[in-house]
Amino acid sequence: MAFVALADRDNDAHLHDPETFITKYVWSQDHKVIAIQYGVVSIFVGLIALALSVMMRLQLAFPESFSFITPNDYYQFVTMHGMIMVVYLLTALFLGGFGNYLIPLMCGARDMVFPYLNMLSFWTYFLSVIILLASFFVPGGPTGAGWTLYPPQTILPGTPGNELGILLMLLSLAVFIVAFTMGGLNYVTTILQARCRGMTLMRMPLSIWGIFTATVLGLLAFPALLVSAIMMLFDLLLGTSFFMPAILSMGEMPDYQGGTPILFQHLFWFFGHPEVYIVALPAFGIVSDILSVHARKNIFGYRMMVWAIVGIGALSFVVWAHHMYVSGMNPYFGFFFATTTLIIAIPTAIKVYNWVLTLWKGNIRLKVPMLFSIGFIFTFTHGGLTGLFLGNVTVDLPLSDTYFVIGHFHMVMGVSPVLVLFAAIYHWYPKMTGKMYNVPMAKAHFWLTFVSAYSLYLPMHYLGILGVPRRYFAYGGAEFIPASAQSLNVGITMASIVLATVQLLFIINLIWALKNGKPSGDNPWEATTLEWQTPETPPKHGNWGPELPEVYRWAYDYSVPGAKLDYIPQNEPHHGQGSVESDSDDAVDETKV
Amino acid sequence: MQQSALIDSAYDKPGHPGIIDDWSADKQTFPVPWGKAMMWIFLLSDIFIFSIFLTGYMTVRMSNPVDWPIASEVFALTIFGYNMPLILIAIMTFILITSSGTMALAVNYGYRGDKKKTTILMVVTAILGASFVGMQAFEWTHLIVDLGVRPWSNPLGAPQFGSTFFMITGFHGLHVTIGVIYLGIVAFKVWRGDYEERGYEIVEIAGLYWHFVDLVWVFIFAFFYLW
Numbered sequence: 168m169a170f171v172a173l174a175d176r177d178n179d180a181h182l183h184d185p186e187t188f189i190t191k192y193v194w195s196q197d198h199k200v201i202a203i204q205y206g207v208v209s210i211f212v213g214l215i216a217l218a219l220s221v222m223m224r225l226q227l228a229f230p231e232s233f234s235f236i237t238p239n240d241y242y243q244f245v246t247m248h249g250m251i252m253v254v255y256l257l258t259a260l261f262l263g264g265f266g267n268y269l270i271p272l273m274c275g276a277r278d279m280v281f282p283y284l285n286m287l288s289f290w291t292y293f294l295s296v297i298i299l300l301a302s303f304f305v306p307g308g309p310t311g312a313g314w315t316l317y318p319p320q321t322i323l324p325g326t327p328g329n330e331l332g333i334l335l336m337l338l339s340l341a342v343f344i345v346a347f348t349m350g351g352l353n354y355v356t357t358i359l360q361a362r363c364r365g366m367t368l369m370r371m372p373l374s375i376w377g378i379f380t381a382t383v384l385g386l387l388a389f390p391a392l393l394v395s396a397i398m399m400l401f402d403l404l405l406g407t408s409f410f411m412p413a414i415l416s417m418g419e420m421p422d423y424q425g426g427t428p429i430l431f432q433h434l435f436w437f438f439g440h441p442e443v444y445i446v447a448l449p450a451f452g453i454v455s456d457i458l459s460v461h462a463r464k465n466i467f468g469y470r471m472m473v474w475a476i477v478g479i480g481a482l483s484f485v486v487w488a489h490h491m492y493v494s495g496m497n498p499y500f501g502f503f504f505a506t507t508t509l510i511i512a513i514p515t516a517i518k519v520y521n522w523v524l525t526l527w528k529g530n531i532r533l534k535v536p537m538l539f540s541i542g543f544i545f546t547f548t549h550g551g552l553t554g555l556f557l558g559n560v561t562v563d564l565p566l567s568d569t570y571f572v573i574g575h576f577h578m579v580m581g582v583s584p585v586l587v588l589f590a591a592i593y594h595w596y597p598k599m600t601g602k603m604y605n606v607p608m609a610k611a612h613f614w615l616t617f618v619s620a621y622s623l624y625l626p627m628h629y630l631g632i633l634g635v636p637r638r639y640f641a642y643g644g645a646e647f648i649p650a651s652a653q654s655l656n657v658g659i660t661m662a663s664i665v666l667a668t669v670q671l672l673f674i675i676n677l678i679w680a681l682k683n684g685k686p687s688g689d690n691p692w693e694a695t696t697l698e699w700q701t702p703e704t705p706p707k708h709g710n711w712g713p714e715l716p717e718v719y720r721w722a723y724d725y726s727v728p729g730a731k732l733d734y735i736p737q738n739e740p741h742h743g744q745g746s747v748e749s750d751s752d753d754a755v756d757e758t759k760v
Numbered sequence: 761m762q763q764s765a766l767i768d769s770a771y772d773k774p775g776h777p778g779i780i781d782d783w784s785a786d787k788q789t790f791p792v793p794w795g796k797a798m799m800w801i802f803l804l805s806d807i808f809i810f811s812i813f814l815t816g817y818m819t820v821r822m823s824n825p826v827d828w829p830i831a832s833e834v835f836a837l838t839i840f841g842y843n844m845p846l847i848l849i850a851i852m853t854f855i856l857i858t859s860s861g862t863m864a865l866a867v868n869y870g871y872r873g874d875k876k877k878t879t880i881l882m883v884v885t886a887i888l889g890a891s892f893v894g895m896q897a898f899e900w901t902h903l904i905v906d907l908g909v910r911p912w913s914n915p916l917g918a919p920q921f922g923s924t925f926f927m928i929t930g931f932h933g934l935h936v937t938i939g940v941i942y943l944g945i946v947a948f949k950v951w952r953g954d955y956e957e958r959g960y961e962i963v964e965i966a967g968l969y970w971h972f973v974d975l976v977w978v979f980i981f982a983f984f985y986l987w
Contacts, residue, residue, distance in 0.1 A: 348805060351805075352802055352805075353798075356794055359790060360789060364786055365786050367786045386805040387805065390805060390812055391812050397927070397931075398816065407923035407927075424826075425824050425919060425920055426820065718786070
């Protein structure tokens with residue numbers, strides 16, 4: 168068979184420089200522009216979801232005070248908040264945003280392998296967002312079935328948005344999956360086939376490993392969501408009974424019989440659990456790189472980190488039913504899934520230890536991205552530890568429908584990935600724009616976010632142990648809930664208002680810095696990875712000028728003994744300078760040269 | 761442009777040492793053009809879609825409180841007074857598998873640079889595919905009009921029979937239809953001579969998709985008609 172290294176190829180053949188404003192910024196095929204388009208749209212919908220969550224908190228703290236929030240509204244807010252945050256913000260921003268931006272730059276490629284498909288991916292995503300937001304404006308409003316969309320209640324009367332709302336939600340998800348598939352095929356193919364000379368898989372920065380594994384997970388897990396969305400659409404539109412048993416609803420027998428709602432739960436979580444790692448793995452990778460750069464130390468246990476990412480990715484396909492302990496499935500299933508769930512804690516713990524050991528005796532520079540990354544280690548550890556409680560069947564059963572679960576998953580896959588997103592935006596903003604943001608303002612943003620997020624979610628665990636149920640619009644005078652729980656609820660809401668408000672600092676800072684920020688220079692963090700070695704900042708179309716870069720070392724040559732600087736870029740040849748890439752055979756050979 | 765630059769691999773080793781070399785080197789992980797690698801990855805994703813469809817079908821069928829219709833009775837045609845079970849589906853399956861053969865020949869002639877034979881064989885493949893879809897339409901009509909099966913109801917037993925059958929064979933039929941269009945476009949471009957310089961990889965990429973659609977049919981056939 169035949170192959171050719173990218174560097175040997177006539178690599179300008181597929182590049183055609185954009186000329187007009189439209190081809191440059193709107194119908195752009197440049198991965199960097201597409202990344203920013205993904206970023207802007209996903210942050211925009213994320214802000215909508217943030218506003219919805221504040222409304223929910225206001226209702227919970229002051230149940231009698233807001234006449235414009237009805238129970239139906241509350242459930243619609245819950246649903247849209249969850250779906251937007253998980254799918255349209257986190258997935259889109261990590262993979263569509265940072266995947267697009269970082270893959271070609273960090274791998275040393277000129278663009279994605281199929282730029283046109285990449286452009287199509289963004290615009291399809293944009294369409295799915297429009298369909299999703301359209302559901303706010305149709306009769307009945309968006310669906311209020313909860314972000315898990317469990318049938319039968321999703322399409323039965325009584326659930327808000329059970330006609331048009333759920334229809335638009337399912338359509339939007341299907342369109343999103345098409346968009347993701349087009350983008351995801353590009354990411355995987357680019358990483359496997361279009362790395363520059365010298366960039367072996369085991370020299371790739373961990374960000375790329377995280378994004379790569381997450382994209383593979385997405386390509387294999389989103390089919391389950393697509394299939395269940397199609398089947399539910401048929402139940403809704405054609406009157407089939409895939410998920411609908413014979414049921415008595417509001418005194419009437421709808422025309423359904425013989426379906427199985429549990430099937431939907433299995434399909435949904437076969438998607439839903441890998442989805443957690445689709446969000447988490449890019450965060451793991453990015454945070455590893457940021458910690459290493461700002462601690463001026465190589466990442467501790469690079470190979471272990473890679474295998475942990477791959478291992479977590481593989482295991483994530485065999486743990487899904489731990490979301491279904493209360494669904495009434497066979498107890499032996501519970502045994503199996505509890506075991507696999509606890510096994511997944513091992514690679515995850517390896518990663519946490521390695522992050523901490525990377526910091527150990529490092530020359531830590533407390534830059535803004537570093538603050539967010541260290542914050543992530545805290546929130547992720549806390550969220551992970553509560554996961555051990557929920558992974559065990561007997562402990563999960565009493566906690567499953569309480570605020571303990573809300574606290575757990577917001578800590579582990581809400582706050583933690585979002586902190587990494589902030590870290591990543593603050594880290595790569597100078598490369599994307601060439602400008603440096605206002606640092607004191609960014610530090611204020613970190614401290615306010617971190618403290619208010621903690622005071623928001625930590626008390627929820629306590630509420631959960633008290634037995635305060637989740638998904639309730641108001642608690643009335645329920646006797647098993649002590650009065651102190653309500654005052655804690657007020658406190659949580661205050662924290663959430665602070666948290667939501669300080670995000671304005673972030674938005675204002677980024678917009679302000681676009682125009683007024685100081686020039687950042689090519690490599691403000693003195694980082695080794697390829698994206699900081701581009702000839703221009705921000706990189707031009709084609710990224711690398713006339714010659715593609717060539718890679719001689721791994722991504723983590725920081726504080727190498729005997730080196731001139733405390734970092735050696737990946738594309739710097741060996742001139743007698745050592746490398747700490749000791750666990751790679753070929754690197755040892757090269758250092759002898 | 762990718763094809764013209766391809767050179768023979770100096771790394772080729774048989775068996776798993778070769779795989780390890782491919783994965784640990786700084787070259788392309790798979791020694792194939794980008795489009796072909798991407799098609800393989802897409803097919804992997806598509807395999808999951810069909811597997812989940814079929815798993816859903818099995819679950820719905822096994823957990824159903826009502827009896828499933830007997831396949832050899834539902835899928836039978838009366839021809840010349842003889843009741844022939846599974847006759848139509850046997851012909852359809854035969855046609856689809858045959859189309860895989862013509863597709864493989866087209867790929868072969870493509871790599872030989874034989875424009876005319878490649879075009880003809882691709883058109884034949886597309887026609888066989890189109891006739892498969894046509895016969896599927898005939899079978900659907902038979903089920904709907906003669907037997908009264910609907911997606912939401914089924915006089916012969918469990919209503920989910922109609923739901924799953926129409927959904928999954930429909931989804932597969934959609935794949936075949938897209939394949940026919942795709943083959944038609946590629947065949948036209950082959951005939952026009954677009955690939956004389958770039959190489960005929962695209963014929964094989966279209967072929968990959970086509971073989972996949974055929975392979976999926978084998979599973980659908982087994983699960984719907986033989987169970």
